Amino acid sequence: MSSSTDDVVEVIRLAPDAGLVNSLGANHTLESAIADIVDNSIDAGATRVSVRLMTRDDRLTQVEIMDDGKGMDARAINNAMTIGHQRDYGDGDLGHFGMGLKAASFGHGNVLTVWSTMSGATSVGRRIRKADFSKDFTCEILATAAAIEHESDRDAVLGTTRGTTVVWTEVRNAYRGHDAGEARTWLATRNDVLRAHLGITFHRLIADERLRIDILVDELGAGLGAHGVPVMPIDPFAYAISGHPGYPKDLIAKAGDTQVKLRCHIWPAKSDVTGFRIGAKSGEQFQGFYIFRNDRLLQVGGWSETATPGPARQLARVELEDSGAIGTFLAMNPEKSGLKFEPVFHDAINRAESSDGTTFRTYLQDAETTYATANKRKRYRKPVIRPDKGLAPAVRKQIGIELPYIDGDSVSLKWARMPEGEFFDIDVQRNTLLLNNRYRALFAPDGGSLNDAPVVKALMFLLTHHLFEGHHLGVRDKDEIALWKCILGAAVVAESQMRSK
Structure with missing residues (x-):
């Protein structure tokens, strides 16, 4: 059939039906929605953003960001409230669809209120209001006097009257x-999840001090005197030493x-630190692709059908910077919570190679x-006595990760x-390893x-636990103790003399 325009008799404009408003944000979690703002x-x-979760009787009632x-004037705020309006996005902007x-x-929330102040305006x-907006896109213009009052609120929280305040009221999904206890638990969990999400999503900006985000949970109407707790950056590649020689390694698709460029990382085996573990979730759940756009993390793990997730691949994480990939290889969803890999990108990954x-x-x-290899090594290690008092909790935890424990007794340090020239002694009866307080x-200056x-x-502990x-x-044990006492005694005396010079 011909696509000629010879049969066109009229051109009409088909405006979007206001009913589409009812489907907006259906896939947004609370944390992804706040990240979009x-x-x-x-x-x-x-450079500063304050997220305020306002409650009444421990129930989330209002969200303020x-x-x-730089703030907005009348024209800019009208555009911002217009559904689907796409401003002129710069190369470094995070906005994309005009829907965020x-x-x-x-x-x-059922009601969205925005207050804004721009210098010189x-x-x-x-x-x-969602109910009205879904009928005819109605927007209310608020009094200038009320907008000026909200300048002082920003000044109290952020130290400036310029800027923008977004308020959600009639909050749903809370x-x-x-049960008051359940309400507090729900709120504490959402707070923790929100911190983790913002901490990893914006970790580069926060770590470089280009952005500070704080979160406050407080009773509605309690005043503006309290300041929120800063969100800490969570770097998903913050290991000290790679788990495999030669990595990270760059593969070109x-x-x-x-x-x-696909920067392929392998975390050290048996890692249990923030960055590998994110929030309350184990590191195994975060294998896969980490995709950045303008230093904002768009995808936190997941193999996007390029590989099958599994425990054996939990150390694998791939870092991808958007350098034209979005729109060519990748399609971003409106929530910016993941990307769709186009078939051409799947093929390119399968052909990708490093130098x-x-x-x-x-790599997988x-x-x-x-x-x-790490699990096999652990499987053949003999159980040891459990370390107890005197050893830092982090050290005890790591020993427990590396070595199985013998049931029953424990040893304290x-x-x-003791006399000068002695460094340690063994009290087998009390299961105690003694160190000379002199x-x-x-070692603890x-x-x-x-x-x-x-x-x-x-x-x-590693030297003596078997005793x-x-x-x-x-x-043989007694001979070993005598040998160690002799050598370590001489060493600690020499150490003491060197330090005193």
């Missing part, structure tokens, strides 16, 4: 039950004239080998007064505590 703040040049950005403010807000306020010939498949195998200052000198204590695991000390 923060994107707008960053695009407006904000304040920023110190409305979708994020109506995903969780009259303060403005607008409000849209705890509605009658190509399709036509477009190419994308030394490593393929994507080889290297990650699996790292995981398997304790400083005690030399405590050498800032003053002693129960769990001080963790390096020395960990080394002594506490038998029923009695044999001839």
Whole structure:
């Protein structure tokens, strides 16, 4: 059939039906919705954002997001409240669809109010109610006097009258039950999840001090004197040493004239730190692709059908910077909570190679080998006596990760007064490893505590734990103790003399 325009008799404009408002934000979580508002703040040049979760009787009632950005005048705020309006986005902007403010807000509240002040312009306020907006896109223009009052609120929280405040009222999707304890638990959980989400989504900006986000949970009407607690950055690649030699490694995925660098990481096996673990979820749940656009994290893990997730691949994370990939290889969803990989990108990943010939498949195998080797090594380690008092909790936890424990007894580490020239002693009856208090200052110069000198204590535990695991000390055990006492005694005296010079 011909596509000629010869048969066209008229052109009409088909405006969107206002009913589409009812579907806005359906896929937004509370944290992804707030992150979308923060994107707008960053695009407006904000360096500080305050998220305020306001409650009544421990139930979330209102959400406020304040920023110190450039603010908006009447024209700009009208455009911002218009559904589907796409401003002129710069290369560094995080906005994309012109739907973020409305979708994020109506995903969780029935009423959206925006107050804004721009330098040299009259303060403005607008409000849209979902029930009305879904009929005819009605927007209320708010009194200038009320907008000026909200300048002082921003000044109290952020130290500036300029900027924008987004307010969600008639909040939905919050705890509605009658149990006060459940309500507090729900609120505490949402607060923790929100912190983790914002901390990883904006970790580069926060770590570089380009952005500060704080979160406050407070009773509605309690005043503006309280300040929120800053969100800490969570870097998903913050390991000290790679889990596999030669990584991170760059693989180049190509399709036509477009190419994308895949920086492939392998975390150290048995990691249990923030960054590998995110929020309350284990690191196994965060394997896969991490996709950045203008230092904003758009996708937190997931293999997007390029590989199958599994425990053996939990150390594998791939870092991808958007350098033209979005729109060519990747399609972003309106919530910015993940991306769709186009078929051409799947093919490009399968053909991707590093300069030394490593393929994507080889990378996954290297990650699996790292995981398997660590677990195999752990499986054949003999159980040890459990360390108890005197050893730092973090050290005790790591020993428990690396070594199985013998049921029953435990061993403590304790400083005690001993003759000069002795470093340690063994009290088998009390299951205690004694260290000479005379030399405590050498290893805990800032003053002693129960769990001080963790390096020395960990080394002594590794050296002597087997002595506490038998029923009695044999001839060989006693000879070992005598040898260690002689050498370590001479070493600690030498150490003391060197420090005193």
